[in-house]
Amino acid sequence: MAGTMTALTSTIPHPARGRLRGARHVWMLSAGFVILVIMCGVSVWLFDEAKRDADWVTHTVEVGGQLSEIQLLMHRATSSQYGYVLTGSSAYLDLYRRALDDIPGTYDKLRTLLGDNSPQIQRADQLKSLIDLRVKELQAPVSLTIDGRPDKALALMRNEDDPSVSLAIIGVIDRMRFEENQLLAARSKDARDTRLWLLGVSLAGGLMIIFLATVSVAEVRRAAAIQREAQKQLELINVSLEERVQERTAALQTANQEIQRFAYIVSHDLRSPLVNIMGFTSELEALRQDMFDRVKASGAQAEIEETGKDFDEALGFIKTAIGKMDRLITAILRLSRVGHQEFKVEPIDLDATIRSIRSTLAHQLQSTDATISIRPLPTIATDRLAIEQIFSNLLDNALKYLRPGVKGEIEVSATEKGNFVIVRVSDNGRGIDVKDSERIFELFRRSGQQDRPGEGIGLAHVRMLVRRLGGRIGIDSELGKGSVFTVILPRALVLED
């Protein structure tokens, strides 16, 4: 048995290993969570980045737009200047002025768009001074025409027509446009790189999560398998535990039987020498009678009378002692038999049973002028003989220890509580001292005035029977007032085996 037990315990998972596995679960869960958070952040960033890219494209387009606008305005100013100088029509002058008026606004917009891009701002400044220069060039013939000298203005235009400023303006604008496009290209490339990188991170994160999930599932499965195994082991242990309990119970029962057998044998073997002692004492008594009769016949009557008394006294003591010893042995024998007594469970009407016990006590009741009143009692399933022995002993006791001068009133009542029935046997007899309330249930122990025959067996016998019926007995008593014996019995006795 011990061998199999150690083998079983060694295969049970060690608790520390279980804790480690638990820590690993937590670790994996948190790792998965962290990866998810990172991927979330990355997605947000990616979205933000894409929005910024779009903004940059818009920006470039807008810068391009403003540059074209400036170019357009410059062209318009130039062409309307030509128109005015050639035709002198104020409509051209109007057009010319509107174009020039619009240039500063458009330029300001461009400046705002460029922000803090210093190379572009430098170019813009350059552009502005070129525009100013060109505007001056345009303005001179216009002023002459307004002054009424269109021919002079025409001549000025013809002689001093130098396209270098206009070309420089186009050059700067182209340069700026090119720069913007370069910037856009660089930014787009960066954005693409970022996106690729983010995609990589997302993929890696996804793979990590899949990996963690796979490991977790495997881990959970393994844990479940281990648990199943542990459960199986536990069941095995339970079974073997039950076996052990059964073995122990059997051993206890054997020991109990041995004790009872021992009590039985001892009481028998003790009785055998008693028969001899008693027998030969009686023989001695007969011999003494013979001898003394003979001595008397020979005439020495007076002296022999005294010796005879001593003889009788000694023999009397011996015989009393033997009688007592015989009763004690009988008591042990009786108790050992209670241990053996085979029970048969049947429904027992306590009411009828107590009534029949009362009728057997009728003679004693009459001679002591006592009464036994029986309150309604239930029916329980238990052993008839044991119940009869218990209650006839209790009622017998109640009648035996009445208070002198007080009419004996004994009452049997019962209450039911759950699976138990509580039967009370109360009397108004002499009662016992509280300190003796346990003692009186012990073998050969008695309490109070020893003026009634008895060996102190009855209550020990009763307690043994009650216990074997699965119940308990106790006493509540006050010296000189009376006693209440409480017998708690199961409503239905369940026999073992």
Added chain:
Amino acid sequence: MNEKLVTIVMIEDDEGHARLIEKNIRRAGVNNPITSFTNGTDAVNYLFGEGKDSIAQGKALLILLDLNLPDMSGTEILRRVKESPGLRCTPVVVLTTTDDKAEIQRCYDLGANVYITKPVNYDNFANAIRQLGLFFAVIQVPAA
């Protein structure tokens, strides 16, 4: 000694008990020869011995049997007596300290004719033996 007089075989390990029983049998006026054994083995040899060794051969017997013997159980002797073709009709009086009902029943089941519990009270004891004497007087014992 009269050949037809029944021999009382007393199997009793306690010599004191044997003496008391004998005294009281005599007091009852029974004068039959008494053969005493203090152990089971000698008694069995006497009762079941083969051929010439069997002292009991051809004698009318009455067996007084104690159950608590040092070397074997009295009920074992009782069983063998009641199973033996030659001794089956021999009256057996079980005289022992055991008053266990199951034990008594067992003895009667095995074929005991009388079962007497030895009382410690000597008057009762003497009385029981004397009554047994009366029983001896009226009983017809066949020769084995």
